[in-house]
Amino acid sequence: MKNIRNFCIIAHIDHGKSTLADRLLQTTHTISDREMMDQVLDDMDLEREKGITIKSHAIQINHKHKGEEYILNLIDTPGHVDFSYEVSRALAACEGALLLVDATQGIQAQTISNLYLAIDNDLEIIPVINKIDMDGAMIEEVKDQIIELIGCKPEEILLASGRTGIGVDAILEAIIDRIPAPKGKEDAPLQALIFDSVFNSFRGIIVYFRIVNGVLKKGDKVKFVSTNQEYEADEVGILKLGLEARKEVKTGDVGYIITGIKNAKEVKVGDTITNALNPTQEIIKGFQEVKPMVFAGIFPVNTDEFEELRDCMDKLQLNDASLTFELETSQALGFGFRCGFLGLLHMEIIQERLEREFNQTVITTVPNVSFIAYTTKGEKIIVNNPSEMPDAVKTDRIEEPFIKAQIITKPEYIGNIMTLCLSKRGILINQSYLTQTRVELVFEMPLTEIVFDFYDKLKSQTRGYASFDYHPIGYREADIVKMDILLNNDKVDALSALIHRGKGQEFGRKLCEKLKELVPRQQFQIAIQAAIGAKILARENISAMRKDVTAKCYGGDISRKRKLLEKQKEGKKRMRQIGNVEVPQEAFLAVLKLDE
Amino acid sequence: MSGIYLHIPFCKQACSYCNFHFTTSLHYKNDLLKALVKETELEKEYLGKEPVETIYFGGGTPSLLSSIEIGSLLEAVYRNFSIDPGAEITLESNPDDITKEKLQGWKSAGINRLSIGVQSFFEEELKWMNRAHNARQAREGLELATTLFNNITMDLIYGSPLLTDEMWKHNVDTAIDLGISHLSCYALTVEERTPLQKMIQLQQRKDVDNDKQARQFLLLMQWLKEKGYEHYEVSNFAKPGYRSRHNSSYWKGASYLGVGPSAHSYNGKERKWNIANNNIYIKSINEGQPKRETEVLTEENKINEHIMISLRTMEGLDLETVNRIWGNLQMKRLEAQLERYIQAGFAIKEHSLVKLTNEGMLRADGIAADLFN
Numbered sequence: 001m002k003n004i005r006n007f008c009i010i011a012h013i014d015h016g017k018s019t020l021a022d023r024l025l026q027t028t029h030t031i032s033d034r035e036m037m038d039q040v041l042d043d044m045d046l047e048r049e050k051g052i053t054i055k056s057h058a059i060q061i062n063h064k065h066k067g068e069e070y071i072l073n074l075i076d077t078p079g080h081v082d083f084s085y086e087v088s089r090a091l092a093a094c095e096g097a098l099l100l101v102d103a104t105q106g107i108q109a110q111t112i113s114n115l116y117l118a119i120d121n122d123l124e125i126i127p128v129i130n131k132i133d134m135d136g137a138m139i140e141e142v143k144d145q146i147i148e149l150i151g152c153k154p155e156e157i158l159l160a161s162g163r164t165g166i167g168v169d170a171i172l173e174a175i176i177d178r179i180p181a182p183k184g185k186e187d188a189p190l191q192a193l194i195f196d197s198v199f200n201s202f203r204g205i206i207v208y209f210r211i212v213n214g215v216l217k218k219g220d221k222v223k224f225v226s227t228n229q230e231y232e233a234d235e236v237g238i239l240k241l242g243l244e245a246r247k248e249v250k251t252g253d254v255g256y257i258i259t260g261i262k263n264a265k266e267v268k269v270g271d272t273i274t275n276a277l278n279p280t281q282e283i284i285k286g287f288q289e290v291k292p293m294v295f296a297g298i299f300p301v302n303t304d305e306f307e308e309l310r311d312c313m314d315k316l317q318l319n320d321a322s323l324t325f326e327l328e329t330s331q332a333l334g335f336g337f338r339c340g341f342l343g344l345l346h347m348e349i350i351q352e353r354l355e356r357e358f359n360q361t362v363i364t365t366v367p368n369v370s371f372i373a374y375t376t377k378g379e380k381i382i383v384n385n386p387s388e389m390p391d392a393v394k395t396d397r398i399e400e401p402f403i404k405a406q407i408i409t410k411p412e413y414i415g416n417i418m419t420l421c422l423s424k425r426g427i428l429i430n431q432s433y434l435t436q437t438r439v440e441l442v443f444e445m446p447l448t449e450i451v452f453d454f455y456d457k458l459k460s461q462t463r464g465y466a467s468f469d470y471h472p473i474g475y476r477e478a479d480i481v482k483m484d485i486l487l488n489n490d491k492v493d494a495l496s497a498l499i500h501r502g503k504g505q506e507f508g509r510k511l512c513e514k515l516k517e518l519v520p521r522q523q524f525q526i527a528i529q530a531a532i533g534a535k536i537l538a539r540e541n542i543s544a545m546r547k548d549v550t551a552k553c554y555g556g557d558i559s560r561k562r563k564l565l566e567k568q569k570e571g572k573k574r575m576r577q578i579g580n581v582e583v584p585q586e587a588f589l590a591v592l593k594l595d596e
Numbered sequence: 597m598s599g600i601y602l603h604i605p606f607c608k609q610a611c612s613y614c615n616f617h618f619t620t621s622l623h624y625k626n627d628l629l630k631a632l633v634k635e636t637e638l639e640k641e642y643l644g645k646e647p648v649e650t651i652y653f654g655g656g657t658p659s660l661l662s663s664i665e666i667g668s669l670l671e672a673v674y675r676n677f678s679i680d681p682g683a684e685i686t687l688e689s690n691p692d693d694i695t696k697e698k699l700q701g702w703k704s705a706g707i708n709r710l711s712i713g714v715q716s717f718f719e720e721e722l723k724w725m726n727r728a729h730n731a732r733q734a735r736e737g738l739e740l741a742t743t744l745f746n747n748i749t750m751d752l753i754y755g756s757p758l759l760t761d762e763m764w765k766h767n768v769d770t771a772i773d774l775g776i777s778h779l780s781c782y783a784l785t786v787e788e789r790t791p792l793q794k795m796i797q798l799q800q801r802k803d804v805d806n807d808k809q810a811r812q813f814l815l816l817m818q819w820l821k822e823k824g825y826e827h828y829e830v831s832n833f834a835k836p837g838y839r840s841r842h843n844s845s846y847w848k849g850a851s852y853l854g855v856g857p858s859a860h861s862y863n864g865k866e867r868k869w870n871i872a873n874n875n876i877y878i879k880s881i882n883e884g885q886p887k888r889e890t891e892v893l894t895e896e897n898k899i900n901e902h903i904m905i906s907l908r909t910m911e912g913l914d915l916e917t918v919n920r921i922w923g924n925l926q927m928k929r930l931e932a933q934l935e936r937y938i939q940a941g942f943a944i945k946e947h948s949l950v951k952l953t954n955e956g957m958l959r960a961d962g963i964a965a966d967l968f969n
Contacts (some may be wrong), residue, residue, distance in 0.1 A: 497759075553904075556854070558901060559891060566900060566965075568965040569965045
């Protein structure tokens with residue numbers, strides 16, 4: 001156990017985490033050059049494209065140092081704000097962390113929030129400045145930032161380049177020398193922390209864990225404490241590039257267990273695994289049920305594909321337990337699902353996975369956060385869907401979730417960010433200079449304001465020089481109303497949105513304008529209206545198509561024309577008919593594109 | 597009932613809007629005519645034993661041919677098919693080709709119906725379209741034709757950027773005053789790969805205005821109705837008894853044989869079309885292996901075509917016919933989907949017949965596409 005080191009890498013997206021991880025694996029011959037693909041740890045297509053590690057993974061590195069064999073377990077962490085709980089559990093499985101900062105970019109908000117999480121978990125931090133070989137490297141400045149942030153000595157900061165391999169040996173040495181070996185009792189009852197799981201279509205759920213106390217042997221009867229379910233350990237082992245089965249995994253080590261679990265819901269990140277016959281009395285602290293933050297409807301484009309979609313959602317949930325969903329019936333869209341996501345990115349990922357992996361074309365509706373409505377009778381209603389909002393006359397008050405938002409940027413963008421955040425009902429809590437050229441702004445903001453178009457605006461207002469992170473900080477009272485959209489006087493439930501009353505007028509106007517753009521001209525005039533209650537706030541008209549007939553239809557024209565119209569008909573199948581209006585798929589998310 | 601179409605792919609000059617298959621070179625005219633004769637022989641079984649009731653010379657500009665050439669083509673048709681004694685035999689012609697001698701020649705060759713491509717009686721518009729004739733020829737050609745032919749149809753184009761509503765009225769009135777019993781009126785359409793499309797792209801020409809086209813179409817329907825013309829298909833109007841039997845047969849799903857490059861044929865099951873290239877056409881016909889493509893129509897294709905075509909006609913879509921051929925489910929489906937168009941005043945229903953109103957005619961494509969399977 002004294003030769004085990006468990007560590008992770010804290011870094012902002014694009015700061016070179018995956019490249020450095022590759023280099024560590026290569027240098028230690030954990031994988032051969034032949035096995036080497038770029039960024040081996042990101043093995044989902046989507047992850048590689050988006051450049052984000054969505055699911056955390058782990059890999060064991062064997063390294064000889066000063067004549068001794070060491071086991072270094074690298075636990076990879078997801079790098080996006082939507083996944084902060086998963087990050088915290090991965091950190092809890094480690095004793096140390098590499099704090100990786102891009103020499104050309106400096107510290108970003110997300111790095112800081114994950115760093116705080118690491119410090120909260122008592123991790124030993126090894127600061128590493130990466131990409132020092134790049135032209136724009138500002139090594140001294142970034143050093144100052146790091147020192148200011150964690151109070152280390154300048155000589156404790158390592159310099160590296162994942163691309164060329166500079167500094168990789170020093171990093172390995174620091175991991176062994178500075179990160180403490182795990183503590184724990186091998187003879188104590190089993191206590192293992194689940195920090196991740198993946199779904200394998202042949203073997204079921206593969207659970208990744210870190211053993212805090214005790215030993216886990218193949219064939220053991222184990223119990224997952226939070227779910228109180230018992231299983232037999234069909235296979236246990238350690239994680240190399242693939243799975244390597246072992247007879248047992250001991251205290252301090254990182255490994256996997258396969259028990260034949262088919263449903264990801266039974267495996268909760270942060271849960272404790274113990275021995276069913278000799279259970280631990282203590283659960284590992286920090287476990288939380290993952291709570292979805294953003295809700296939206298997902299509907300099949302064709303109503304008759306509902307059953308197929310249900311099947312795909314079930315399968316998707318098997319390997320993504322953070323996705324929640326329940327049946328939703330919409331007057332406009334028929335049967336579908338109300339889904340809960342960790343955040344907007346998570347929502348996007350789910351939609352893309354449905355399309356790519358499951359070949360499902362879906363309509364995603366306006367996302368909203370989870371509000372709490374208190375009725376005049378004193379009932380408390382959780383509102384995850386505009387249709388669940390009680391009548392205004394029966395509502396005593398409504399509360400909305402707030403977040404603490406952390407933004408790090410250059411001083412010249414402070415003004416823009418202030419304007420943006422204040423327009424999003426933000427309250428400035430703190431402003432501090434990390435260095436002369438980096439400012440941290442802390443706001444308290446309603447989560448619902450982030451959901452719509454915050455990221456894109458933040459990016460454009462700061463030319464990309466702002467990083468953002470957030471944490472929920474509870475509920476506050478707010479004047480939230482339901483805005484309905486009417487197409488030719490019919491309310492379209494799937495286009496309703498829950499918004500702050502003060503924004504109603506502007507929001508309604510923009511939404512109507514956007515819908516006018518997205519809904520094509522049709523045979524009939526279309527009136528688009530935005531309303532709160534009975535009050536119409538905005539209206540746009542799409543005039544009817546005046547002429548839609550080809551002049552000639554003789555012998556040679558018939559086939560050509562039929563094919564043309566058949567193609568038109570196919571195009572219409574990607575639209576939903578609501579009343580006599582055909583609404584294209586993308587119109588249902590118009591609300592996210594108001595300023596494009 | 598069946599028909600034969602002969603495609604004569606030659607023109608004096610290229611109209612800017614035309615996307616039909618033609619050439620302005622007469623170099624291979626004789627070879628092509630021989631190939632047309634040969635194709636009628638090759639295809640003599642195509643229409644089975646059905647008597648041919650209509651023959652149609654289209655193009656291109658068939659009036660470029662001499663009456664002897666027309667006569668020999670007709671002779672080949674008569675030799676290989678059984679032609680109904682009362683058959684309608686139409687020749688498309690351009691006003692500038694019309695002379696007394698030619699008219700007499702066509703008549704003695706057996707032509708009994710003339711289709712004249714007038715398009716407009718305004719000089720500036722004819723120039724704009726790059727037509728081969730001028731305004732004077734348009735009027736004189738027509739006047740001359742009426743002295744020898746009683747069954748005459750003429751083409752008019754509306755909705756071009758130059759045509760005001762007053763000019764449009766003048767064109768239509770002129771045709772009516774000359775006693776023309778059949779009119780085909782087409783909205784100027786910017787087709788792919790035409791000089792017109794190119795010029796619009798390069799902003800050398802104004803694009804067509806859809807609202808104006810709609811307006812002029814509605815005016816046209818109103819004017820011709822007042823003068824006793826039946827609006828029997830989207831673009832076709834006739835005094836009682838003067839409908840084009842040949843074109844009507846396309847819309848009734850009758851069989852037809854198309855002879856010549858780019859010509860289409862249909863026998864109730866499959867559609868085939870010859871290659872739109874004169875040289876390859878001639879060569880392949882001479883080798884006895886006509887170069888063409890074939891499409892076998894599925895039931896879905898057939899019902900879609902039926903919907904598309906019948907809605908364009910005055911008779912409309914007969915739901916009973918749909919019920920008889922494609923079954924009750926299809927009929928019910930159409931009935932339900934048509935409801936909103938009836939409500940909107942785009943269609944009316946009389947018993948099992950669904951007919952488009954004038955407003956509906958304006959949108960016949962969109963409505964048909966919507967009703968497709």
